[in-house]
Amino acid sequence: MSQTSFKIIKKDKKSKARAGIISTLHGDIQTPIFVPVGTNSTVKSVNPRDLKEMGAEIILANTYHLHLRPGEDLIKKFGGLSKWMSWQGPTMTDSGGFQVFSLGVGLEHGVGKLLREEEGEAKPRLNKITKEGVTFQSHLDGSKQFLSPEISIDIQEKLGADLIVAFDDLESPKHTYEETKKSLELTEDWLLRSIKAHKRKDQLLYGVTHGGSFQDLRVRSAKFVDKNFNAIALGGAHKNKKNMSQIVEWTIASVSEEKPRHMLGIGEVDDIFELIQRGIDTFDCVIPTRIGRTGFFFASTPVGNIKNRFRFDINKPQFRTDPKPLDANCTCYACQNFSRAYIHHLFRSRELLSYSLISTHNVHFLVNLTKIIRKAILEDKFKTLKKQWLV
RNA sequence: GCUGGGUUCGCGUAGCGGCAAUCGCCUCUGGCUGUAGACCAGAUGACCGUAAGGUCUGCGGGGGUUCGAGUCCCUCACCCAGCA
Numbered sequence: 001m002s003q004t005s006f007k008i009i010k011k012d013k014k015s016k017a018r019a020g021i022i023s024t025l026h027g028d029i030q031t032p033i034f035v036p037v038g039t040n041s042t043v044k045s046v047n048p049r050d051l052k053e054m055g056a057e058i059i060l061a062n063t064y065h066l067h068l069r070p071g072e073d074l075i076k077k078f079g080g081l082s083k084w085m086s087w088q089g090p091t092m093t094d095s096g097g098f099q100v101f102s103l104g105v106g107l108e109h110g111v112g113k114l115l116r117e118e119e120g121e122a123k124p125r126l127n128k129i130t131k132e133g134v135t136f137q138s139h140l141d142g143s144k145q146f147l148s149p150e151i152s153i154d155i156q157e158k159l160g161a162d163l164i165v166a167f168d169d170l171e172s173p174k175h176t177y178e179e180t181k182k183s184l185e186l187t188e189d190w191l192l193r194s195i196k197a198h199k200r201k202d203q204l205l206y207g208v209t210h211g212g213s214f215q216d217l218r219v220r221s222a223k224f225v226d227k228n229f230n231a232i233a234l235g236g237a238h239k240n241k242k243n244m245s246q247i248v249e250w251t252i253a254s255v256s257e258e259k260p261r262h263m264l265g266i267g268e269v270d271d272i273f274e275l276i277q278r279g280i281d282t283f284d285c286v287i288p289t290r291i292g293r294t295g296f297f298f299a300s301t302p303v304g305n306i307k308n309r310f311r312f313d314i315n316k317p318q319f320r321t322d323p324k325p326l327d328a329n330c331t332c333y334a335c336q337n338f339s340r341a342y343i344h345h346l347f348r349s350r351e352l353l354s355y356s357l358i359s360t361h362n363v364h365f366l367v368n369l370t371k372i373i374r375k376a377i378l379e380d381k382f383k384t385l386k387k388q389w390l391v
Numbered sequence: 392g393c394u395g396g397g398u399u400c401g402c403g404u405a406g407c408g409g410c411a412a413u414c415g416c417c418u419c420u421g422g423c424u425g426u427a428g429a430c431c432a433g434a435u436g437a438c439c440g441u442a443a444g445g446u447c448u449g450c451g452g453g454g455g456u457u458c459g460a461g462u463c464c465c466u467c468a469c470c471c472a473g474c475a
Contacts, residue, residue: 039426060425098425113424126427139427165425208425235425244424265425286426293429294422317419355429 004162004204006231006260006281012382016252016279019377022260024162025202026082026090029057031260032276032374034267034366035092035284039065041075041085044289045356046363048087054332054364055371058163059087060284063155064096064147068140072158080160092163092284095152095194097208097235098265100134101170103127108172113265115173115239129169131186149193157200163262165233166194168208173237180212188224195228206233206262209251213239218247222254233262234280245274252279267366269298269310273386276373283370288362293355295347298365299327301389314358319344332364333357 003025010019022029036043036051039062043051051059061081066072078084081091103126106112110120126137133148152167167190171183187210198205207229211217225232232255238244244266252261260281266272267285275283288298296311304310304327312319314326325335326343334343334357346354376385 035425037426044426045429062426065426092425094425099427102425103427107427116422120431170425233425238424263425267424271424283424285424286428287424290423290426290428290430294431295429296423350429352429359429 003202006258008258010378012277012377013380014383015277017276017373017377017382018279018281019374020260020281022090022163022204022281024090024204026088026162027057029090029282030371030374031281032370032377033057033282034272034363034370035060035262035282036363036367037284037286037289038085039286040069041066041081043359043363044293045352045359046289047356047360048085050333050360051087051363052089054360054367056089056363056367058090058092058282059085060092060094061085061159061161062094062096062099063152063159064099064136066093066159067096067147067155068138068145072155076158076160082160082162090163091161092262093156093159093161093165094264094284095156095165095167095208096147097152097165097168097170099136100127100129100147100168101172101237103136103139104129104134105170105172105175109174111173111237113170113173113237114241114244115237129186131189133167149190150197153194153197153205157198157203160200160203162203163206163231164198164203165206165264166191166208166229168210168235170235171210171212171237173212173239175212175237177212177214177217180210180214181217183212184210184217184221188221191225191228204231204260205229206231208233208235208264210236211247212237213243213247215250218250219254222251226255226259229259231260231262233264235264241271241274244271245278248275248278248280269304269366269369270306270390272366272369273373273390276370276377277382277386285366288366289359292359292362295354295358296362297326297343297358298362300329300365301391303328306390314340314344314347314354326358326361327365330361330365330368332361334361 006022008018008020020031038059041061075084107123108125110122128135136145149167156164168187169183171180207225209221209225211221262282263280267283267287295315298310319340322340376382
């Protein structure tokens, strides 16, 4: 009996968008919702108190990172992830599957989840994949580490998040059909082993769909995951945004309506609209905190638009004397109290508060965006809202 | 006044007889999608060129030695330190 359940409360008439509730032991999650990423059991530079205040409902942490440091046993001793990080709300853990990629073929190919126009520098991979699992070289101290479906699930059960993810292998967006198929088959094997290893039924286990950009593989993967899991996570690599939307359409068409759907690692403003429209319920993404730490802040329409991706660089000289808040429509702590000029100054001075203010604003921005969208779905105004934003 | 040390890109520095401009900072321009990321990449004397590349200047001022001087010598100026 899973003590974590999902219920759809409203479906959009003109699209696949829906509003729902995921109920967990640590509280309810009103979907659709953006899930801030706190890899190391902290959303980088954002206070949990502020996360609560802005209405964040769930945080994602990472199995691989927490296994290396401080170790799952310690977190278990402290009452599990939610208590450990003094969040006291629902949490999710990723399986470490992404690190199979980012420390492996991702490094080798110099690519991310999305193929970039200018690819990064290719570097030797820090892992070795076999059917059994993955041997990593720890990015912290270089020590040898082994991760498998069984180990990942064991770690995640000790961490104690409400939503957990089965262990998978990521294809590179540069992989051929044959390579992608081979990766998918490995993932399918690992997913079944993840289910077998999964004992704590209070945790909802997400299966992950793969198959690169190939329709038949994506459909096969979606059906496979739908058949074996009660929750669907969409994973793997995409060529570009259009391709990603297409992949989501293929996948959603092949899974049951009543199961929650999580989009792994995606979260730019336009993506959120496009993917909710196609039936996604939850998203996690490092974007708000990563770009926040490097000086980019989100601003809402009409200042922000698809062309500037709703982001602006606080470093720019134009903000040096700008008295306006980061975003005129934002109610976050940073926007209620500080000017762009001040934050510009802080950032140029490398003051730690700047990273915190911008990251807090950015997370608030995306969480709030999904809340506005949810409200629009409930009021049958999703398409109208989307038009307002993505002109 | 004497004795040292110094004066090179916006700032700080490297170069110590052979294509001046190394490295850092500042500045500017890109980039970041399940976090090896408070990060990464590029530009940065002037002018011409889309580019490859080319032209011009230039190591405090002046003079000298040398095929050749930021580098050695003389002299002047300024800065720093110590001693008067």
